[in-house]
Amino acid sequence: MTVNPGHFDHSAEALPDDRFLDREESWLRFNQRVLELAEDPSLPLLERVRFLSIFASNLDEFFMVRVAGLTRRMATGLAVQSASGRQPHEILERTATVAHELMLRHAAAFHEDVCPALAKEGIHLLRWVDLAETEQESLRRLFRDRIYPVLTPLVVDSAHPFPYISGLSLNLAVIVRDPETDATMFARVKVPPVLPRFIEASPNRFTPLEDVIAAHLGQLFVGMEVLEHHAFRVTRNQDLEIDDDISEGLLQALERELLRRRFGPVVRLEVEESISPAVLDLLTAELEIDERQIYRVGGPLDLAGLAAIADLDLPRLKYPPFVPSKAVIPEDAGIFAAIRERDVLVHHPYDSFTTTVQRLIEDAATDPRVLAIKQTLYRTSGDSPIVDALITAAEAGKQVVVVVELKARFDERANIVWARKLEKAGCHVVYGFVGLKTHCKLSMVVRQDSDGVLRRYCHIGTGNYHPKTARLYEDLGLLTCDPKVGEDVSALFNHLTGYSRQLDYHRLLVAPQSLRPGLVERIERETAHHREGRKAHIRIKCNSLVDEVVIDALYRASREGVPVDVWVRGICALRPGVPGLSETIRVRSVLGRFLEHSRVFAFANDGDPEVWIGSADLMHRNLDRRVEALVTVTDRTQRAGLLELMDLAMDDGTCSWWLDGEGTWTRRVPAPGETLLDVQTRLVRTRRWRTVDG
Incomplete structure (x- = not known):
């Protein structure tokens, strides 16, 4: 498909009718x-x-x-x-x-x-x-x-x-x-x-x-x-x-x-x-x-x-044996102390799920200073240590609230079993909203610390609380006790349990209210930066890109000259590289040993980059019919690591598939004597984000 660049103004109506792939x-x-x-x-x-x-x-x-x-x-x-x-x-x-x-x-x-x-x-x-x-x-x-x-x-x-x-x-x-x-x-x-x-x-x-x-x-x-x-x-x-x-x-x-x-x-x-x-x-x-x-x-x-x-x-x-790193939170360090010291960004399966996310819930279940645990469950395993820990916490008299999504596709039967088991143990089980699936990945532990301060320790992730798939799926998660995130997650849990209708958050974007508008606003901000000669670059990593509103916003940004990099695992309805429409957009896909599952949204923002991670794909069901959450990553080193990861996946020397404007995916194969870099193998060897700003 070719487009005359002079034929269109900057409105969505001027975009060609055949701009979406099936x-x-x-x-x-x-x-x-x-x-x-x-x-x-x-x-x-x-x-x-x-x-x-x-x-x-x-x-x-x-x-x-x-x-x-x-x-x-x-x-x-x-x-x-x-x-x-x-x-x-x-x-x-x-x-x-x-x-x-x-x-x-x-x-x-x-x-x-x-x-x-x-x-x-x-x-x-x-x-x-x-x-x-x-x-x-x-x-x-x-x-x-x-x-x-x-x-x-x-x-x-x-x-x-x-x-x-x-x-x-x-x-x-x-x-x-x-x-x-x-x-x-x-x-x-x-x-x-x-x-x-x-x-x-x-x-x-x-x-x-x-x-x-x-x-x-x-x-x-x-x-x-x-x-x-x-x-x-x-x-x-x-x-x-x-x-x-x-x-x-x-x-x-x-x-x-x-x-x-x-x-x-x-x-x-x-x-x-x-x-x-x-x-x-x-x-x-x-x-x-x-x-x-x-x-x-x-x-x-x-x-x-x-x-x-x-x-x-x-x-x-088979692939060489791989043992996830336990270095992100040392075993001899208390997990609450580690999170108080700094936000912790975990990258599964390269970072151990067991010694980070699972450990947070298990330690909270037996810690006498912990007063309450709140948790969303979309999918989990048949012998879930997360569920066992929540039951332990409830039996110990802690306030435990679990939002169980009964309609998680193909896991409905298992989730019914977990819901009843949790209820029997004394957990307060909530099934979410009428008409909306609860897909966000949230945990919150409320703890009265030794200094007398009541803190909320939160995890916001891109993947399910499933210890088995955490060894196979690539996912990101943020562990933090930032008071602003604590306020946000508390408000969102109150929203999920029916006691709040909050729409504005400090460090979260939440669907179906603010997530799509928040992303489009940031895409348009990048467009304005580029138009004024400032640094602009949009990077997106997701499983699927289908939403027409977001795609049209990316087309408009591209027509202004903004570089747009999209790393997508599965479905992509956007046509990249079309003259006059999407010339600055590149779409790549990485498949391999691990299932790429994380979602990352990064904006150059004139040299002060904004980076978000969370549960939402760019599909109608995620943005309109699910409760999803993105959280902004504020640590400069962690942001830099995520941006480096995005650039690595988009590099021409990386093993990947490239999408063209007609919907054809072409695998990047090495030329004679050339060696291509495998992103996942690189991450197994390097295990990033171990340091923070001093």
Whole structure:
């Protein structure tokens, strides 16, 4: 797309209609970048296997949420033209085309590249017919003892309707013949999800579970002749639809909706290429889908299960071991004393989550000087030390308030469990606002210190209070007892629990009231600085950039000549490098060992930089339908470290993907003799922000 620079004034109305990229396709292109990591022979082999698994899992979520949501809106007549200018049916058609291409490419990477490489390392993923006789015999015993008892074959005939196929379940479609009547019947056998996806036949030799079941179908249909069998898998709409205005409790409504969600409409049918036309026609008719929703790939299906192969204990085929640093708050230093001395900026997983954020809550739970703890929980682990510490604090008589977001996607069941467990222990549990998700990451500990001063020790972060993902997700957090932040966080918790409607804060920007206006105001301020010849530079790091208001503000800044650097992990609807529109905007993406998850917003501000970190992505849902919080980083050394990190990611000599104005992502590959810098490897080695201004 080209734009005549002289054609536009500075108003949003003058910007071209086709200035936004399609968000659905942009999401798929993110998953393409994940796939490119799986295809990269320079990466450790089992890490490539893990990226194959992540690709499959990501694509499942894309269909369950994005495709399902668009299909539902079209069916109800609510779908409208997207910001990219595409009609809903055009988006679905384009999505289907790109998804088909990526699924075939994924299967090819598995069969033609990764599997042969695994075989060279003594790891074999084999179909049943390729197993040795001794291996088949051991699996026959396994089938008899562990698999057969949990199988339930369901036949379809005049007395038995076509069974319900649950979302993401793996199934065998079986055609059997009755030798006495010569009648043929369809039967469905569900592959039990409670068993391993790949069964180990002998050390480091695996076969898909459905192959073991298929080899023993005669035992399920005794006296019948098995004519054919084919694996298939369906994806259903699994996005939640909750009426927040209901009079009954949200907890009960959510539990009921979780049951209904299993019966959402089918949005994708995956089948192996070998499936017969007759069986495919039967599935298509019974599931009420069309050709566009059918995805044929070389088996096995459901390669998300490759995660178990990636977990094999073979360190030589994985990234080098990495132990997070504990230096940011020395173990022999009291955490409250360390935070009183200075703001502490933590960078996970490079800094230990356990000895910083988790330690703050655990120490607070047992500290007799602590009077109260307030905490938001969006996602946490199945054995959460954070939850345990909150329970300990409540049982010790401390005031404990926990804002639990029940509608955290795909964690709803776990959050219901935690909410009830916390309530039973005496915590005051709040479920947030009607119509808004509570996505901000906040902790506050109220402590009567030895000097008699009542202080509020706060953590504002970019990631969830989840000790397991804290080792895999890249996130930032600020630990502080700055009175202004304490006032802000107190006010925000009062807002969350229903006792306040405060809109103005000292060091926070809070959605849905002030976050978007605050960012746009700062973008416009940079534009004014540049226009007056002062230092101006906008740097943004986020997971997704979709919001049209923010994008248009960045376009206007670029048209004035402001340098704009965007580091985005996933979706980006902005078109960079378009003449007359976004010539000064660069968009880069970094993917690797850790999931880039932090959000950073930095403004040069004529040499007095403002840097913000927090929970918000630049999407409508985050800015309009969630409670999000950004906090400004005031320590000069910490700000400089964050700016250096941003510049490192945008450097031409860094491993990254570059986005162009047509929506194409190109991986930066080294020229002959060139070595590119890996940001994450660099951070593992350097562990930044260990000093502050003297």
